[in-house]
Amino acid sequence: MSLKGRKQAFRVTRGIGEGADMQDYEIELDEGMVVLDCVHRIQYEQEPELAVRWNCKAGKCGSCSAEINGRPRLMCMTRMSDVVKETPKGVPIEIRPMKAFPHIKDLVTDVSWNYEVAQRIAPIKGPEEANWKFNQTEAHRVQHFRECIECFLCVNTCHVLRDHQEFDAFAGPRNLVRLAQYEMHPLDEEDRIPEIRKEFGVEYCNITRCCTEVCPAGIQITDDAIIQLKERVVDRYYDPLQRIWRVISGKKVRM
Amino acid sequence: MAGSGYDEHEYDVIVIGAGGAGLRAAIESARQGAKTAIITKSLLGKAHTVMAEGGCAAALANADDRDGWKVHFHDTMKGSKYLADWRMAELHAKEAPDRVRELEQWGAVFDRTPSHVINQRNFGGHTFPRLAHVGDSTGLEIIRTLQERGIHEGIDMFTEYTVRHLLKEGDRVTGCVAYGRVKGDFKAFSAKSIVLATGGITRCWTVCSGSWEYTGDGHALALWAGAELRDMEFVQFHPTGMVWPPSVRGILVTEGVRGEGGRLFNNQMERFMFEYVPEMFRGDHAETEAEADTWVEEVVSGKIATVRRPPELLTRDVVAKAINEEVKAGRGSPHGGAFLDISHRGKEAIQKKLPSMYHQFMELAGVDISEEMMEVGPTAHYVMGGVRVDPLTQESTVPGLYACGEIASGLHGANRLGGNSLSDLIVFGKRAGEHAAQRARNLAPPRIDEDQVKASIATMLEPLQRGEGENPGLIYDEMRDMMQAKVGIIRTKEELEEALEDLKAFRARADACFPGTDRRYNSGWHQALDLINMADISTVAALAALTREESRGGHTRDDFPVPDESHWGQHLNIVWMEDGDIKIRQERIEPIRHDLQVSLDEVKAMIKERAEEQGGGK
Ligand SMILES: Cc1cc2nc3c(=O)[nH]c(=O)nc-3n(C[C@H](O)[C@H](O)[C@H](O)COP(=O)(O)OP(=O)(O)OC[C@H]3O[C@@H](n4cnc5c(N)ncnc54)[C@H](O)[C@@H]3O)c2cc1C
Ligand code: SF4
Ligand code: SF4
Ligand code: FES
Numbered sequence: 118m119s120l121k122g123r124k125q126a127f128r129v130t131r132g133i134g135e136g137a138d139m140q141d142y143e144i145e146l147d148e149g150m151v152v153l154d155c156v157h158r159i160q161y162e163q164e165p166e167l168a169v170r171w172n173c174k175a176g177k178c179g180s181c182s183a184e185i186n187g188r189p190r191l192m193c194m195t196r197m198s199d200v201v202k203e204t205p206k207g208v209p210i211e212i213r214p215m216k217a218f219p220h221i222k223d224l225v226t227d228v229s230w231n232y233e234v235a236q237r238i239a240p241i242k243g244p245e246e247a248n249w250k251f252n253q254t255e256a257h258r259v260q261h262f263r264e265c266i267e268c269f270l271c272v273n274t275c276h277v278l279r280d281h282q283e284f285d286a287f288a289g290p291r292n293l294v295r296l297a298q299y300e301m302h303p304l305d306e307e308d309r310i311p312e313i314r315k316e317f318g319v320e321y322c323n324i325t326r327c328c329t330e331v332c333p334a335g336i337q338i339t340d341d342a343i344i345q346l347k348e349r350v351v352d353r354y355y356d357p358l359q360r361i362w363r364v365i366s367g368k369k370v371r372m
Numbered sequence: 373m374a375g376s377g378y379d380e381h382e383y384d385v386i387v388i389g390a391g392g393a394g395l396r397a398a399i400e401s402a403r404q405g406a407k408t409a410i411i412t413k414s415l416l417g418k419a420h421t422v423m424a425e426g427g428c429a430a431a432l433a434n435a436d437d438r439d440g441w442k443v444h445f446h447d448t449m450k451g452s453k454y455l456a457d458w459r460m461a462e463l464h465a466k467e468a469p470d471r472v473r474e475l476e477q478w479g480a481v482f483d484r485t486p487s488h489v490i491n492q493r494n495f496g497g498h499t500f501p502r503l504a505h506v507g508d509s510t511g512l513e514i515i516r517t518l519q520e521r522g523i524h525e526g527i528d529m530f531t532e533y534t535v536r537h538l539l540k541e542g543d544r545v546t547g548c549v550a551y552g553r554v555k556g557d558f559k560a561f562s563a564k565s566i567v568l569a570t571g572g573i574t575r576c577w578t579v580c581s582g583s584w585e586y587t588g589d590g591h592a593l594a595l596w597a598g599a600e601l602r603d604m605e606f607v608q609f610h611p612t613g614m615v616w617p618p619s620v621r622g623i624l625v626t627e628g629v630r631g632e633g634g635r636l637f638n639n640q641m642e643r644f645m646f647e648y649v650p651e652m653f654r655g656d657h658a659e660t661e662a663e664a665d666t667w668v669e670e671v672v673s674g675k676i677a678t679v680r681r682p683p684e685l686l687t688r689d690v691v692a693k694a695i696n697e698e699v700k701a702g703r704g705s706p707h708g709g710a711f712l713d714i715s716h717r718g719k720e721a722i723q724k725k726l727p728s729m730y731h732q733f734m735e736l737a738g739v740d741i742s743e744e745m746m747e748v749g750p751t752a753h754y755v756m757g758g759v760r761v762d763p764l765t766q767e768s769t770v771p772g773l774y775a776c777g778e779i780a781s782g783l784h785g786a787n788r789l790g791g792n793s794l795s796d797l798i799v800f801g802k803r804a805g806e807h808a809a810q811r812a813r814n815l816a817p818p819r820i821d822e823d824q825v826k827a828s829i830a831t832m833l834e835p836l837q838r839g840e841g842e843n844p845g846l847i848y849d850e851m852r853d854m855m856q857a858k859v860g861i862i863r864t865k866e867e868l869e870e871a872l873e874d875l876k877a878f879r880a881r882a883d884a885c886f887p888g889t890d891r892r893y894n895s896g897w898h899q900a901l902d903l904i905n906m907a908d909i910s911t912v913a914a915l916a917a918l919t920r921e922e923s924r925g926g927h928t929r930d931d932f933p934v935p936d937e938s939h940w941g942q943h944l945n946i947v948w949m950e951d952g953d954i955k956i957r958q959e960r961i962e963p964i965r966h967d968l969q970v971s972l973d974e975v976k977a978m979i980k981e982r983a984e985e986q987g988g989g990k
Contacts, residue, residue: 133892147617147618147619148617148618148619149616149617149618149619149620149736149737150617150619151619151620151736154619157845160845160895160896161843161845161846161849162843162845165843165844165845165887165888165894165895165896165897165899166887166888166890166894166895166896166897167895168892168893168894168895169895170414170415171583171584172414172418172419172420172422172423172583172584172585173422173423173583174583174620174623175423175620175623175624175732175736176728176731176732176735177422177423177509177511177512177728178417178418178422178423178583179417179418180414180415180418194735194736196735196736221554221892221893222554222892222893223893225554225893227554228415232415232416232523235520235523236523236524240478240479240520240521240524241477241478241479241520243477244477247470247473247474247476247477248473248476248489249473249476249477249489250488250489251484251488252484252488253483253484253491256481256482256483256484259481260481260483260506260507263481263506263512263513263516264509264512265516266422266512267417295520299479302479302481
């Protein structure tokens with residue numbers, strides 16, 4: 118389907134916090150546009166004040182998250198040809214900011230909570246001596262998690278945060294991915310299991326997999342990260358064999 | 373947030389920019405005990421560095437044990453067309469391996485060799501496989517590692533603040549003034565040392581691989597503060613940017629594609645690069661397609677190459693100009709580029725080695741690169757020029773003002789080798805942080821000069837008070853189109869002179885544009901301010917390009933098509949500002965230290981011998 122010359126209607130969130138509402142715009146489309154291009158066109162032609170975050174325009178920086186027709190996606194990687202197809206005739210394409218985070222203005226939200234949680238996670242601790250040795254298979258397990266672009270779409274989608282506002286009790290999928298990435302690093306020696314259980318509240322996750330569905334980096338957040346962390350917590354706290362082994366061996370473990 | 377009030381903050385060291393260079397500088401500064409802050413326009417982890425793909429150059433000698441600092445030094449000097457500062461090239465080659473291993477200890481997980489250490493890939497201009505990498509998202513790995521380390525070093529972060537002015541006392545720098553993007557508030561900082569790590573300027577061109585951040589802020593801040601810039605005529609046009617559809621034009625296609633065996637074709641399906649091997653590189657590249665293909669086979673199967681590399685891996689300036697010529701001669705692809713083909717490597721290898729390229733073409737162009745060819749063409753990618761710094765300390769010509777990363781100059785001369793930027797960031801980021809902190813040790817905190825701050829804030833608020841005027845976005849687009857047309861890959865005297873005139877007019881339009889009145893997250897306001905530095909920095913680049921009457925590396929003059937070794941091979945352009953006017957002069961390059969010359973000769977002899985062996989005695 119050629120988009121060139123097509124007039125397209127949009128409804129975009131405009132304003133700040135409580136005072137925000139939806140504004141209508143119409144622009145002419147070009148070949149191969151993505152949603153972010155349309156937002157820029159609105160900015161350049163009609164609304165210079167329109168607030169939007171973006172950087173790379175290639176799905177690498179995770180800045181341009183929004184809810185397009187109600188689905189959380191990256192604006193720079195969502196092609197207009199697809200959005201036009203999914204939008205019923207005569208209905209404008211709707212672009213809203215991520216809902217789970219405090220609204221700043223227009224399409225921009227305050228995602229600082231994610232950074233605050235990250236700050237509380239103990240960093241990698243490995244051998245003092247440089248030139249670490251581990252193989253590609255071991256590397257690969259962690260590399261997968263490290264593809265996260267911090268778009269926070271997963272956090273935005275998780276009902277524990279979006280609907281139940283458990284921001285104090287639960288670290289959210291993005292930071293659980295970070296924890297998994299450290300925990301599964303082949304040479305890391307730090308112990309984060311007690312924190313994963315208490316402070317970061319891994320047990321709040323009830324494995325709905327909604328986060329995995331929206332992840333633009335294709336990370337298996339639920340199965341590869343969260344469930345693995347849950348298992349480690351279960352092993353430490355609830356596994357009778359491990360408990361007996363600790364008593365026999367006299368090995369101290371943080372609980 | 374109304375009014376022109378501001379908050380005050382006091383630090384030993386302020387780092388402007390949170391890309392690889394800024395983060396590395398701040399970590400070092402904090403570790404030296406200096407009270408350190410970072411100011412950045414974007415959120416943490418979003419800087420340009422996150423976009424880097426191919427890898428980080430360091431002579432670890434893991435993939436080929438014949439590599440070493442001398443070879444890396446030689447390759448960097450040769451790639452720079454011998455305009456690089458040889459002291460910086462030496463430090464860079466010697467220190468990069470330690471900086472890369474340090475990243476590993478901070479959590480970076482690079483791809484591995486069969487013997488379980490960091491693997492390295494081939495890139496244009498590097499004699500041996502030298503780039504530590506993670507698939508094709510090495511920048512993400514590096515910025516995330518530095519970010520995850522940086523947040524535990526006690527550094528204060530001011531994210532989404534844009535610095536617009538540097539404060540001065542006499543000839544030294546004493547602080548800076550910034551506006552908050554979110555609220556439109558103002559902050560004045562007192563600092564004993566300031567490190568500029570603001571990245572590049574490539575947003576000044578329409579077809580570019582950069583983000584909105586690349587508006588040359590740091591270059592302009594330095595210029596306005598009286599610092600000297602050098603090499604500003606040298607802009608790297610990366611040969612392979614996407615060309616279709618229009619909305620993705622310029623987005624980078626990593627050189628890693630060619631490193632993994634990618635072949636360039638024109639519309640006659642000729643591998644045209646065989647015709648474009650310059651004199652300087654003659655003899656060290658494959659002469660037949662069979663030889664080139666053998667090299668790829670050997671290299672991708674982890675063997676040491678016994679034949680010479682494909683001409684697709686010539687330095688970026690050479691490949692970009694070749695594509696440009698092919699298009700001009702009517703042999704271009706349908707949308708004005710060349711074809712790049714990697715499909716012969718098969719889907720599995722492509723998805724493993726180049727996952728984000730696969731994804732990028734699939735999502736943005738609807739092209740499956742494991743079956744179809746890509747269309748690619750040159751895109752403004754990197755500025756070799758920038759703030760002139762002391763090679764050891766990274767201090768600019770203004771006391772207390774440091775620069776590192778893309779904004780600094782000296783390491784890359786007329787042309788940067790791929791992978792030499794990420795290594796530049798960590799080597800010289802560390803050095804800048806270290807020396808900025810050391811300088812701060814013996815100084816009293818400077819006073820914040822209220823008059824300078826108020827004047828700065830008044831200039832920032834002015835566009836919002838104009839009541840009417842053009843949309844800054846339109847001026848922005850037109851100015852970039854002009855730069856693309858007149859200060860692009862191929863330059864002429866007439867066009868450069870026109871460009872300088874045009875820029876004056878753009879500057880006048882920028883001074884009269886109207887971005888609305890809102891101070892909260894007003895993209896138009898930010899752009900209205902960016903236009904001012906873009907106009908000044910574009911002027912600097914055009915002036916330097918007009919002055920250099922020869923062709924070398926990233927600077928090509930249609931009216932002076934060949935290098936002029938006797939004069940320009942020995943001279944640099946230095947630009948600075950005096951009473952609001954941009955000035956230029958030439959300075960002779962300092963002769964290279966004797967032992968380094970000896971090293972260069974040794975490596976040259978080694979490469980020649982090797983090429984002769986590989987070329988079967990030819
Ligand atoms: C697509 C792409 C791929 C690349 N691939 C490679 C590669 O494979 N290998 C390689 O070596 N190089 C590569 N490069 C080049 C390399 O990535 C960049 O040169 C490098 O990352 C620049 O790092 P930096 O730290 O100097 O600046 P950046 O990472 O750009 O950071 C600049 C920082 O300065 C801040 N800033 C700017 N202006 C202001 C202001 N006024 N106030 C406050 N903050 C400000 C920004 O917010 C940002 O935080 C690539 C570049 C691109 C675009
Ligand atoms: S799987 Fe867990 S973290 Fe993911 S959305 Fe569901 S509850 Fe949230
Ligand atoms: S895990 Fe995926 S969805 Fe979540 S922040 Fe990272 S990239 Fe985004
Ligand atoms: S702009 Fe970087 S992910 Fe969309």
